[in-house]
Amino acid sequence: MKMVADTSAFLAVVLDEPEREWIINQTVGQELVAPEVLPFELGNALTALFKRGRLAPADLTTAWNAARSIPVELRSVDIEVALELALKLNIYAYDAYFLECALNSRLPLLTLDRGLANNARNLAIPLVE
Numbered sequence: 001m002k003m004v005a006d007t008s009a010f011l012a013v014v015l016d017e018p019e020r021e022w023i024i025n026q027t028v029g030q031e032l033v034a035p036e037v038l039p040f041e042l043g044n045a046l047t048a049l050f051k052r053g054r055l056a057p058a059d060l061t062t063a064w065n066a067a068r069s070i071p072v073e074l075r076s077v078d079i080e081v082a083l084e085l086a087l088k089l090n091i092y093a094y095d096a097y098f099l100e101c102a103l104n105s106r107l108p109l110l111t112l113d114r115g116l117a118n119n120a121r122n123l124a125i126p127l128v129e
Helices: 007-014 020-027 038-051 057-068 079-089 093-105 114-122
Strands: 002-005 031-035 073-075
Touching: 002 093, 007 020, 007 038, 007 057, 031 093, 038 057, 073 093, 079 093, 093 114
Parallel strands: 002 031, 031 073
Antiparallel strands: none
């Protein structure tokens, strides 16, 4: 089975967050898909954690390399459709890219972001729960 995984799922795994084991259990033997913006969003999130003092420079590099080692199929998204979703749902475009990817691919979404999960439910996108 394939599933769209968002940034929160990747970060939880590479940063050894409490949800790490659950995510690994949900994704073993599965194929991960994400919008092609994923590496940029991961980089942004990691530098934000560094700026807040939650991640040392060496840990940032380690986390980036760990994230890059996770097999994921990066797909293009229709940015216009994603922007329409962002406006409709009053969310950031980055979140809308994941929703558009799941909608367009007809795949369930794996996320730890409650707001994103609620928006997915409202759009009838199945969630990995």
